[in-house]
Amino acid sequence: MRVLVLGGDGFCGWPTSLYLSDKGHDVTILDNLSRRKIDIELEVESLTPIRPIGERLRAWTEITGREIGFVNLDIATEYDRLVDVLLETRPDAIVHFAEQRAAPYSMRTSATNNIRATHNLLVALVETGVDAALAHLGTMGVYGYGWSGSAPIPEGYLTVKVPTPDGELEREILHPANPGSVYHMTKTLDQLLFSFYAKNDGLRITDLHQGIVWGTQTEQTARDPRLINRFDYDGDYGTVLNRFLMQAAIGHPLTVHGTGGQTRAFINIRDTVRCIELAISNPPVAGERPQVLNQVTETHQVLGLAKLVADIMNADIAYLPNPRREAEENDLIVRNDQFLALGLEPTTLSDGLLEEGTEIARRYRDRVDPSKIIARSVWRKGMETAEDLIKELPDED
Amino acid sequence: MRVLVLGGDGFCGWPTSLYLSDKGHDVTILDNLSRRKIDIELEVESLTPIRPIGERLRAWTEITGREIGFVNLDIATEYDRLVDVLLETRPDAIVHFAEQRAAPYSMRTSATNNIRATHNLLVALVETGVDAALAHLGTMGVYGYGWSGSAPIPEGYLTVKVPTPDGELEREILHPANPGSVYHMTKTLDQLLFSFYAKNDGLRITDLHQGIVWGTQTEQTARDPRLINRFDYDGDYGTVLNRFLMQAAIGHPLTVHGTGGQTRAFINIRDTVRCIELAISNPPVAGERPQVLNQVTETHQVLGLAKLVADIMNADIAYLPNPRREAEENDLIVRNDQFLALGLEPTTLSDGLLEEGTEIARRYRDRVDPSKIIARSVWRKGMETAEDLIKELPDED
Numbered sequence: 091m092r093v094l095v096l097g098g099d100g101f102c103g104w105p106t107s108l109y110l111s112d113k114g115h116d117v118t119i120l121d122n123l124s125r126r127k128i129d130i131e132l133e134v135e136s137l138t139p140i141r142p143i144g145e146r147l148r149a150w151t152e153i154t155g156r157e158i159g160f161v162n163l164d165i166a167t168e169y170d171r172l173v174d175v176l177l178e179t180r181p182d183a184i185v186h187f188a189e190q191r192a193a194p195y196s197m198r199t200s201a202t203n204n205i206r207a208t209h210n211l212l213v214a215l216v217e218t219g220v221d222a223a224l225a226h227l228g229t230m231g232v233y234g235y236g237w238s239g240s241a242p243i244p245e246g247y248l249t250v251k252v253p254t255p256d257g258e259l260e261r262e263i264l265h266p267a268n269p270g271s272v273y274h275m276t277k278t279l280d281q282l283l284f285s286f287y288a289k290n291d292g293l294r295i296t297d298l299h300q301g302i303v304w305g306t307q308t309e310q311t312a313r314d315p316r317l318i319n320r321f322d323y324d325g326d327y328g329t330v331l332n333r334f335l336m337q338a339a340i341g342h343p344l345t346v347h348g349t350g351g352q353t354r355a356f357i358n359i360r361d362t363v364r365c366i367e368l369a370i371s372n373p374p375v376a377g378e379r380p381q382v383l384n385q386v387t388e389t390h391q392v393l394g395l396a397k398l399v400a401d402i403m404n405a406d407i408a409y410l411p412n413p414r415r416e417a418e419e420n421d422l423i424v425r426n427d428q429f430l431a432l433g434l435e436p437t438t439l440s441d442g443l444l445e446e447g448t449e450i451a452r453r454y455r456d457r458v459d460p461s462k463i464i465a466r467s468v469w470r471k472g473m474e475t476a477e478d479l480i481k482e483l484p485d486e487d
Numbered sequence: 488m489r490v491l492v493l494g495g496d497g498f499c500g501w502p503t504s505l506y507l508s509d510k511g512h513d514v515t516i517l518d519n520l521s522r523r524k525i526d527i528e529l530e531v532e533s534l535t536p537i538r539p540i541g542e543r544l545r546a547w548t549e550i551t552g553r554e555i556g557f558v559n560l561d562i563a564t565e566y567d568r569l570v571d572v573l574l575e576t577r578p579d580a581i582v583h584f585a586e587q588r589a590a591p592y593s594m595r596t597s598a599t600n601n602i603r604a605t606h607n608l609l610v611a612l613v614e615t616g617v618d619a620a621l622a623h624l625g626t627m628g629v630y631g632y633g634w635s636g637s638a639p640i641p642e643g644y645l646t647v648k649v650p651t652p653d654g655e656l657e658r659e660i661l662h663p664a665n666p667g668s669v670y671h672m673t674k675t676l677d678q679l680l681f682s683f684y685a686k687n688d689g690l691r692i693t694d695l696h697q698g699i700v701w702g703t704q705t706e707q708t709a710r711d712p713r714l715i716n717r718f719d720y721d722g723d724y725g726t727v728l729n730r731f732l733m734q735a736a737i738g739h740p741l742t743v744h745g746t747g748g749q750t751r752a753f754i755n756i757r758d759t760v761r762c763i764e765l766a767i768s769n770p771p772v773a774g775e776r777p778q779v780l781n782q783v784t785e786t787h788q789v790l791g792l793a794k795l796v797a798d799i800m801n802a803d804i805a806y807l808p809n810p811r812r813e814a815e816e817n818d819l820i821v822r823n824d825q826f827l828a829l830g831l832e833p834t835t836l837s838d839g840l841l842e843e844g845t846e847i848a849r850r851y852r853d854r855v856d857p858s859k860i861i862a863r864s865v866w867r868k869g870m871e872t873a874e875d876l877i878k879e880l881p882d883e884d
Contacts (some may be wrong), residue, residue, distance in 0.1 A: 198566070198610040205676070206599045237658070241651040250647035251655075254638040258648075261634070263663040267679055275683045279602070279676045282664055286672045290812060415687060 092116045092179060093370065094222075096165060096211070097187030098158075099143050100125045101320040102227065102303060102362055106185060108310035108317065109363035111156050118159035118179055119143075120172075124190065125320075128327075134462040137321040137336060137454045138306060149316035166207040169214065176220045183370035186211060186226040189280075191273065191327065204276040205283075212287045221294070223373030225366060226284070228277045228299040230355045230386060234268020236420035243424045246297065246382020270414040284380040292376035296369045300362065301355030301386035301424075304331040305443055306450050308360050319359070321450060323458065325465030331356065331395055332447060333463075338403035339451035340458050347465075348412030350393025351419030355386035358437040368432040383428045387436035391419075398439075403448060413465070489513045489576060490767065491619075493562060493608070494584030495555075496540050497522045498717040499624065499700060499759055503582060505707035505714065506760035508553050515556035515576055516540075517569075521587065522717075525724075531859040534718040534733060534851045535703060546713035563604040566611065573617045580767035583608060583623040586677075588670065588724065601673040602680075609684045618691070620770030622763060623681070625674045625696040627752045627783060631665020633817035640821045643694065643779020667811040681777040689773035693766045697759065698752030698783035698821075701728040702840055703847050705757050716756070718847060720855060722862030728753065728792055729844060730860075735800035736848035737855050744862075745809030747790025748816030752783035755834040765829040780825045784833035788816075795836075800845060810862070 098107040098119030111117045123143065129135050141149070147158050159179075165172050165188050188207050190200035208226070215222065233243050248265045251258045264285060267278035280297070287293045311319040322328045323336040334344045357365075365385045374381040396407050412418075426434075437443060495504040495516030508514045520540065526532050538546070544555050556576075562569050562585050585604050587597035605623070612619065630640050645662045648655045661682060664675035677694070684690045708716040719725045720733040731741045754762075762782045771778040793804050809815075823831075834840060 198606065202599075202603045202606055205602050209599055238649060239651055239656055240653060241649060241656065248649065250649055250658075250660075252635060252638060252645065252647055254636055256637060259636055259638065261647075261663070263647075263660075266658070266660040267682075269679075269683060272683070272687075275679060278679050282666075282672060282675050282679070285664070286666060286669070 091182040091370065092118075094118050094120055094175070094179060094181045094184045095187065096120045096184065097189070099123055100187055100191075101322065102359070103185075103187040104146070105308040105311050105319050105359055106187070106363045106366045107158055108150060109308060110367060111150065111158050112154065112310050113367060118161065118181075120161045120163045120165065120175065120188070122162060122164035124164070128190075132324065132326060132462070134324045134459060135457065137323050137457055138318045138450060139454070139457070140318060140320055141316045145316055149314050153314055153317075165210050166203045169210045172210060173214050173218055176214055176218045176222075180220055181222045183223045183225065183373070184211070185366055185370065186224060189227070189276065201272050201276050204273075205279050208280050208283055212283055212293060215293055216287065216291045221376070223294045223296070223370055225296045225298060225369040225373075226280060228280065228297045228382075229274055230299050230301050230384065230424065231269055231271065231274030232267055232278045232281060232299060233265055234270060234416075235352065235354075235422060236417045237266065237268050240421060240423075243384065243422070245384050245425050245428055246299070246380070270416055281380075288374075288378065288380050294373045294376055294378070295380040296373060297380050297382045298365065298369055298385040299382060301357045302329050302331065303359050303362055304329065304356055304447065305359040305437075306332070306447060308363055321454070324462040330354070330392060331399075334396055334399040335403075335444070335447040335451040336455075336458060337463065338399050338405035339448070339455045340460070341405070342460065342463055343406040343408035344396045344400055345408050345410050345464065346392060346396050347410050347414075349418045350396055350409070351391060352416065353389050353391045353420050353422035355384075355389045355422060355424050356439070357385055357387050358443060360443075361387055361434065361437050364434060365429055368429060368434060372432055384424050384426045385429065386424050386426050387434075388438050389422045389424060390439070399444075402444065410464070488579040488767065489515075491515050491517055491572070491576060491578045491581045492584065493517045493581065494586070496520055497584055497588075498719065499756070500582075500584040501543070502705040502708050502716050502756055503584070503760045503763045504555055505547060506705060507764060508547065508555050509551065509707050510764060515558065515578075517558045517560045517562065517572065517585070519559060519561035521561070525587075529721060529723060529859070531721045531856060532854065534720045534854055535715045535847060536851070536854070537715060537717055538713045542713055546711050550711055550714075562607050563600045566607045569607060570611050570615055573611055573615045577617055578619045580620045580622065580770070581608070582763055582767065583621060586624070586673065598669050598673050602676050605677050605680055609680055609690060612690055613684065613688045618773070620691045620693070620767055622693045622695060622766040622770075623677060625677065625694045625779075626671055627696050627698050627781065627821065628666055628668065628671030629664055629675045629678060629696060630662055631667060631813075632749065632751075632819060633814045634663065634665050637818060637820070640781065640819070642781050642822050642825055643696070643777070667813050678777075685771075685775065685777050691770045691773055691775070692777040693770060694777050694779045695762065695766055695782040696779060698754045699726050699728065700756050700759055701726065701753055701844065702756040702834075703729070703844060705760055718851070721859040727751070727789060728796075731793055731796040732800070732841070732844040732848040733852075733855060734860065735796050735802035736845065736852045737857070738802070739857065739860055740803040740805035741793045741797055742805050742807050742861065743789060743793050744807050744811075746815045747793060747806070748788060749813065750786050750788045750817050750819035752781070752786045752819060752821050753836070754782055754784050755840060757840075758784055758831065758834050761831060762826055765826060765831060769829055781821050781823045782826065783821050783823050784831075785835050786819045786821060787836070796841075799841065807861070
């Protein structure tokens with residue numbers, strides 16, 4: 091397949107691009123390198139030393155003999171160029187990672203950036219008539235946590251009963267949106283865009299509600315140091331499990347926001363890349379509603395993860411205020427039947443890959459800037475400021 | 488109250504601004520005059536001759552002795568100036584009409600324009616800490632038509648039963664979104680923004696799901712010809728009842744899209760302005776979810792309206808393809824209990840105001856450009872083109 095990977099220079103996009111290329115697909119990355127520019131603005135770098143995109147791509151060709159195309163393009167602001175690329179490449183599939191990830195980072199601009207990016211892409215598909223299967227990276231965060239009590243979170247759609255004057259109607263609805271951050275909110279907007287353009291224009295769309303990604307390397311990125319994947323550890327972009335590993339590696343207490351009673355869904359980066367190929371190989375047909383798959387393999391309570399890492403690596407735990415308005419504790423049971431049916435064999439925490447993370451965190455510990463570890467962004471009106479957060483942090487060793 | 492009216496130069500915004508000023512509120516209009524600029528691009532004008540904003544405002548002061556402020560500002564692109572205006576005026580209430588209305592007009596840019604406008608406003612309120620009650624003009628179109636069978640459309644929220652392993656949970660959810668156009672889709676995105684910022688930041692928001700507005704003048708706009716309100720008759724911006732009146736006035740067949748079996752909700756412009764004052768005078772308190780009110784007073788089937796106007800004004804009816812993907816016929820029962828409880832006394836079609844429209848359409852019939860009557864925009868991939876539409880139109884007299 092000819093595949094465009096939008097955002098193919100990022101933490102999920104890069105290993106996905108290599109995996110798809112390795113599997114024989116003809117891959118072109120579209121990326122404006124914004125994630126690297128955000129590093130500059132935040133004055134923080136990936137824990138792992140990532141190479142410039144050109145060097146990465148040359149290394150891949152040198153090692154595998156395969157070429158990956160690259161176009162430096164901002165889909166949120168360069169609509170006409172996006173149309174040109176679609177017409178030139180006529181892709182069979184498009185993987186859309188091109189949204190700014192961090193919840194609090196520059197929330198006003200990233201929210202409108204994300205919605206413009208997705209909307210531009212949809213309109214460009216309609217305008218060009220390019221009939222590509224679109225796979226978009228959503229998030230488990232669209233469902234919120236704790237909304238459905240003991241009921242498992244379904245895959246995108248929920249069957250409900252609606253009262254009528256004569257009794258009840260059964261209706262299948264998009265699962266109600268309960269985002270806990272601006273970033274997750276933008277993914278709930280995306281869902282409505284997808285529903286509309288699937289219905290109105292017959293676009294073929296898969297929305298992948300991904301859990302928290304852990305791990306760093308895939309089989310492909312591990313082949314050469316120049317192919318190494320990102321590892322974000324800072325308070326804005328780092329995700330929970332990778333952050334615990336880094337914190338333990340440098341003797342920093344593991345920072346738990348709230349009680350740690352939050353249960354979240356997880357997936358290893360090696361499964362992310364497999365899921366993407368499964369998704370674009372099994373798209374919906376035109377006229378169908380968007381296909382929604384939960385891209386997760388297991389759930390864990392945050393505090394349980396902290397204790398696990400603390401035990402393995404002999405670390406302390408520090409409790410910080412929770413920036414999200416949410417229950418202190420929640421259950422989480424998530425359906426992922428569709429990926430299992432498509433053949434996904436989950437990589438779980440018990441598979442020993444924590445060691446890989448531990449090893450990477452230890453190898454690159456000298457690259458950590460300790461001042462970037464604590465999340466300092468203001469997530470909502472009236473929340474504790476950075477200074478409050480720091481004051482409440484126990485003294486470090 | 489100090490009230491900002493965003494989009495206060497438009498069809499609903501202008502009479503609302505005058506009404507609120509007349510009621511003693513201290514009104515400032517924020518508007519980028521985009522509706523007038525769209526007239527220029529579409530090469531069409533309001534059927535009624537509207538005056539430049541400065542002249543309108545001077546006339547209002549001359550007649551009433553009251554001042555209405557005006558700031559030429561694009562809230563979608565001038566975030567910093569918006570923040571400045573909020574800090575200078577510290578409004579008690581904000582009425583947000585500042586979204587581009589027409590469904591098909593420049594759908595890509597208007598959709599992202601609308602979402603940026605609303606998001607900028609919300610973030611500016613959070614950033615400035617201005618605790619204004621926000622009333623936003625939504626649309627009945629967010630609910631879609633025919634989704635709930637014989638059940639009345641509730642006001643924003645729907646109580647549903649969700650299956651669980653142990654039985655059922657009752658949950659109140661935002662009514663599922665079923666927009667029939669890009670424009671209505673943007674209003675469904677607004678709803679999610681409102682839910683998030685009400686929950687996360689305690690913003691006080693009322694979303695007014697308005698029906699199709701008919702009528703032209705209010706008590707205030709009728710006081711002087713320089714205060715006259717817009718009357719859009721073109722295929723992009725004109726709304727159904729006003730278009731029928733104009734078509735009949737010039738001997739054009741009344742254009743019905745589809746079978747005319749669609750039932751829609753309506754409200755007279757005189758009730759719109761009253762509803763706005765009721766809404767901003769009865770806002771939710773901080774911490775509450777957004778308040779949603781259905782701003783409608785009656786429902787009619789489109790063909791029934793066409794026949795009514797055809798009878799009164801001796802006109803023919805022409806059937807054109809329907810650009811929306813929707814059922815040919817639908818029932819529509821809409822709850823509007825909240826506005827009735829707040830004291831709204833509905834102005835209905837039977838109240839003789841059709842005569843006003845008829846009179847205006849006849850008085851200004853020479854201003855009609857017949858080439859602008861048929862809707863020529865492409866609403867979706869594969870729909871009939873303008874040429875198809877014209878071919879199918881019966882010969883005009």
